[in-house]
Amino acid sequence: MAHITLQDVDVDFPLYQSGGRSLKKTLLSMASSRIAPDAGHVVVHALRGLTLEVGDNERVALIGSNGAGKTTLLRVMAGIYEPTRGHVHVEGDVSAILDIMLGFDPEATGYENIVLRGLYLGRSVAEMREAAAEIGEFTELGEFLHLPFKTYSSGMSFRLAFAVATAFQPSILLMDEWFAAGDQDFLRKAQTRMNDFVQRARILVITSHNADILRQWCTRAVWIDQGWIREDGPIDAVLRSYARAH
């Protein structure tokens, strides 16, 4: 049973200008507002009073223009950003592919990174040793798995990220713009695995600007506009109004 509930969620981002990161300037500006006028920070309201419920067996597409808050919303669902206000409750184990280049150790080899990633997701070393061969095989990276991650291309990092994130059948899979990377062959393979995943009645939340892919994978769409849900409903209906607005 997987479930995501967001109740009236606000996410405010402090955007520090160069001075706001400095203790010296912050202290100075507390003493006198004229000495260091740049010490303040701008607050960006990334999500504003967002209420959303995703239940078992739902495959949700997040759509919206750049900077609308889609990635922030995924990070909230993944538990990375705890909201400034409001309440988030997620049931089920979450696996997220947010930025394929992030969270890998550039100096460690592909295999080491597979084990590391699995450990981050809460697996044990023994489990990962056992699974590493199969995950490695799925990536088709062959000998590259023995080379440091920093030598990988973005397509190769995507293979690695996707293989680990989907290896253990998480109950909730969150993916941000993942279709951009990876070659056709691998995408086909990835889609087969996604099919498998989708058969098992779990939650999938993805973002993409590619309407065809979203139609193929999702049943429901949530249109995010300036940190706020503009429209929520069946994928075709929402995509139609989204297309009309742009």
Place this chain on the structure above:
Amino acid sequence: MLPQAVRKSGLPSQVHRDDKFPVHQTPKPKTPLRLALEDLYFGLRRSQVWWIMAWLDIKQRYRRSVLGPFWVTLSMGIHTAALGVLYSTLFKVPDETYIPYLALGLVVWMLISTSLIEGCSTFVLAEGIVRQVKMPYSVHVLRVLTRNLIIFGHNLPVGVVALFLFPMVLTAAVWLVIPGLLLLITNLVWVCLLLGIVCTRFRDVTHIVTSVVQLVFFITPVMWPPELLGRHAWIAQLNPFFALIDLVRSPLMGTAPQPTSWAIAVVAAVVGSAVTLAVFVRFRRRIAYWI
């Protein structure tokens, strides 16, 4: 960005779903204190993660040098030998007591100083992981600490060799090194966590800490015995850095640490942990935003 007033009414929101909200009963939200304690508890329990992360850090250092693991030990050994001969002459103290004193002092100081400096970048360097997966923040602290304890293990042989070359009388006091080390590590845990949080928010604190650590090295009896200060020796003994070094160094040299050292280290551990916990409870969830 729209002003607050518009937020509820300004944008047309259209929801095609007919189910009433909330369909799903959610449990009561946890308090910040509970979340902070859970972070520490689950962080400690996921020992495999920080252990492997620390170990990979060490492996990278090996890869960069030809001598591998021996490089760390060797450079420490050369350091100690050179300084030992020089300063025992300068301070006019016999080298058979001075060199072990210096060797152990430097080894423990190394652990303290690198933990402090690397503690500052605990979360900043883990940015990629923090922004990618949900993991207890304490895992990153334990990784930094474990890494430094492994390095400490590399340096320790220098102290041991010094003790063999200039034999000290091993007494029952040697067992005191165990509570001494535990107290030292406890203090390093809160220092790393606190500095990690503060330096994520205020990036210039890292530079301040680096300079302060350098200064502390010279004003703390690491290389010189506090007795050299004569009747002012008590000032040096009140230095918490000396207390922590004393707790590990004296037992290995066959004497019990100063009672003041125990007192200072215990007080520092209790007060420091309490302050750090308060800061962690208050700012834990902001760390991901600050990064």
